[in-house]
Amino acid sequence: MVGHGGPVAEMITTHDLGKTYGGRAVVEGLDLRVPKGCVYGFLGPNGSGKSTTMKMLLSLVRPTTGEIRIMGRPMRRSTRRELLGHIGSLIESPPAYGHLTGRENMRLVQRLLELNDDQVVRAVHTVRLHDHLDKRVRDYSLGMKQRLGIAMALAREPRLLILDEPTNGLDPAGIDEIRRLLKQLADGGITVMVSSHLLDEIDRTATVLGILGNGRMLFQGTRDQLLARSTPDVLIDTPEPQRAAALTAQWHPTRVDGEAVRLSGLDHKGTAGVVSRLVRDGIDIYGVRRDAQSLEDVFMDLTGGRGL
Amino acid sequence: MIGRAVANEFAKMRRLRVVPVVVAMVAGVVALSCFAFTTPGFLDSVGDPSGQPWQWLLGSMSLAVPLTSPILLAVLASRQVDIEHQANGWLFSQTSGLPPGYVCRVKFVATGAVVVAATLAQSGLVFALGTLVGITVAFPAGQWLGYTASIVVVNLVLFALHLLLSARIGNQLVGLGVGVLGVFVALTSTGMPTWLARCFPPWGYYALAMPVDAREGGMVWLAPAHLSVLALGVAGGVLFMLITRLFDRQEA
Numbered sequence: 001m002v003g004h005g006g007p008v009a010e011m012i013t014t015h016d017l018g019k020t021y022g023g024r025a026v027v028e029g030l031d032l033r034v035p036k037g038c039v040y041g042f043l044g045p046n047g048s049g050k051s052t053t054m055k056m057l058l059s060l061v062r063p064t065t066g067e068i069r070i071m072g073r074p075m076r077r078s079t080r081r082e083l084l085g086h087i088g089s090l091i092e093s094p095p096a097y098g099h100l101t102g103r104e105n106m107r108l109v110q111r112l113l114e115l116n117d118d119q120v121v122r123a124v125h126t127v128r129l130h131d132h133l134d135k136r137v138r139d140y141s142l143g144m145k146q147r148l149g150i151a152m153a154l155a156r157e158p159r160l161l162i163l164d165e166p167t168n169g170l171d172p173a174g175i176d177e178i179r180r181l182l183k184q185l186a187d188g189g190i191t192v193m194v195s196s197h198l199l200d201e202i203d204r205t206a207t208v209l210g211i212l213g214n215g216r217m218l219f220q221g222t223r224d225q226l227l228a229r230s231t232p233d234v235l236i237d238t239p240e241p242q243r244a245a246a247l248t249a250q251w252h253p254t255r256v257d258g259e260a261v262r263l264s265g266l267d268h269k270g271t272a273g274v275v276s277r278l279v280r281d282g283i284d285i286y287g288v289r290r291d292a293q294s295l296e297d298v299f300m301d302l303t304g305g306r307g308l
Numbered sequence: 309m310i311g312r313a314v315a316n317e318f319a320k321m322r323r324l325r326v327v328p329v330v331v332a333m334v335a336g337v338v339a340l341s342c343f344a345f346t347t348p349g350f351l352d353s354v355g356d357p358s359g360q361p362w363q364w365l366l367g368s369m370s371l372a373v374p375l376t377s378p379i380l381l382a383v384l385a386s387r388q389v390d391i392e393h394q395a396n397g398w399l400f401s402q403t404s405g406l407p408p409g410y411v412c413r414v415k416f417v418a419t420g421a422v423v424v425a426a427t428l429a430q431s432g433l434v435f436a437l438g439t440l441v442g443i444t445v446a447f448p449a450g451q452w453l454g455y456t457a458s459i460v461v462v463n464l465v466l467f468a469l470h471l472l473l474s475a476r477i478g479n480q481l482v483g484l485g486v487g488v489l490g491v492f493v494a495l496t497s498t499g500m501p502t503w504l505a506r507c508f509p510p511w512g513y514y515a516l517a518m519p520v521d522a523r524e525g526g527m528v529w530l531a532p533a534h535l536s537v538l539a540l541g542v543a544g545g546v547l548f549m550l551i552t553r554l555f556d557r558q559e560a
Contacts (some may be wrong), residue, residue, distance in 0.1 A: 055559075055560055058402075058403055060399065060402055060403070060559065060560035061559045061560060062559060080405070081405040084403060084404065084405050085405070087403070089403045091399055091403070091560075092396055092399060093396045094396065095395055095396040095397060095399060095400030096395055096396075097320060097391055097394075097395045097397065098391075098394060098395060099322070099323045099324060099391065100319075100320070100322065100323070104319065104322065107319065108316050108319060108320070109404075111312050111315055111316055111319070112312055112313065112316055112404055112406075113404060114312070152400070
């Protein structure tokens, strides 16, 4: 039985999770909240601690601090085996024996986890690998290996799927296929936690985002919450941008952007104040607008421009 | 769980060329042992106790085993473990509830059974061929079986050592290099005094198990150090368990 003590809204929660290697903190004070049934996009530059965190969630690495709860139960040595029975995972490279066929690899999983034929067939059909099962895995493309790895993780019919950079090395078609697969799995009620260092791979699939930088959680929430968190620059169109910039630079970070003056970190009241001051000083204003900000800009902001 | 895991290990052996390696191990020992048939006068003295035909066969086998086993056991262990390195199998097993040390123990059970079967086959086939060429003098069953049991133990300890080595060090050339070195140590040990051969476990223990040796005037029975071999087996088993338990605690 999993999830004693009533319904739990979160599939994964961590409190003050940390890992230190030789005095160097790789993950620090992490409070993850992964809601049930979502696709949780776990983003961060290479080396930000994503893989270490995922390994801690799977009890492959012992946390130095903090605790992990999965389906409401603490993940410990004593509960590990039982909880792992509900978690499918793909960490690092896809796990498959190259000298065996896809079918033989699936049979290893079936025997080890005591699965029935239907479970295996369903997993293989989900990743659309049924036509390639009799081929040796060493002859598979990388995309097929990834799909087989996901099928091996899915065969146990997990409630939680943890995938570490599943699109690494795939071509655009392969990435798109994995993306659609993740959506399909989440629609089927599986909670999917997927990591990536590439925003574009996750942006369109994830319903909740967690952004990690230097082992710390920089942001956790929905896409809209993330966009709302950042105030876009104000652009003031004027025929005298140099003069206007010289004036506004006294109060706000300013730079000239073509025929406009760009001001950062201004709220509505601040914007009104700047506009009235410019008008008072006789500078014509043709227009005032907020710059359109992409999710990527926000990420770059959060992570200090490293990698996303 | 262990039964299913062992069955999986046998399934993984498919296309790993385990059969050719085992055939080479058995055929190598049998061929080298039966080389005695070609020595002048051997076939004429198969019914003459003073010709010591069984002793000659056992003596040849005592050299053939250390000549072939160390390297072929290294190859066998390396092939079983390298697939885990290549296939990210350690991590997959761990996320299925089988820690790395457990996987090593399961591999030992599965492939160890093959090693035992091969060792028994070597001994049995040499005996069968001896009977087939018409040796009629009394068969020294005690010495023969004692030697067979001893080399089963030494082979298993050596196999366990190579399993651990291959699991710990990803580069399989290291394990194979140790295997080649092992052949040298095992053969050299047959010419060493017992106390010195004991200093090179497990390879030196092939020499301790030798029941017969060629001296001037023919073959003489030796007093094999079966107790030392047994002690090696116990110590090897305990160490293997301890080290694999450490593997279990290792972080991914």
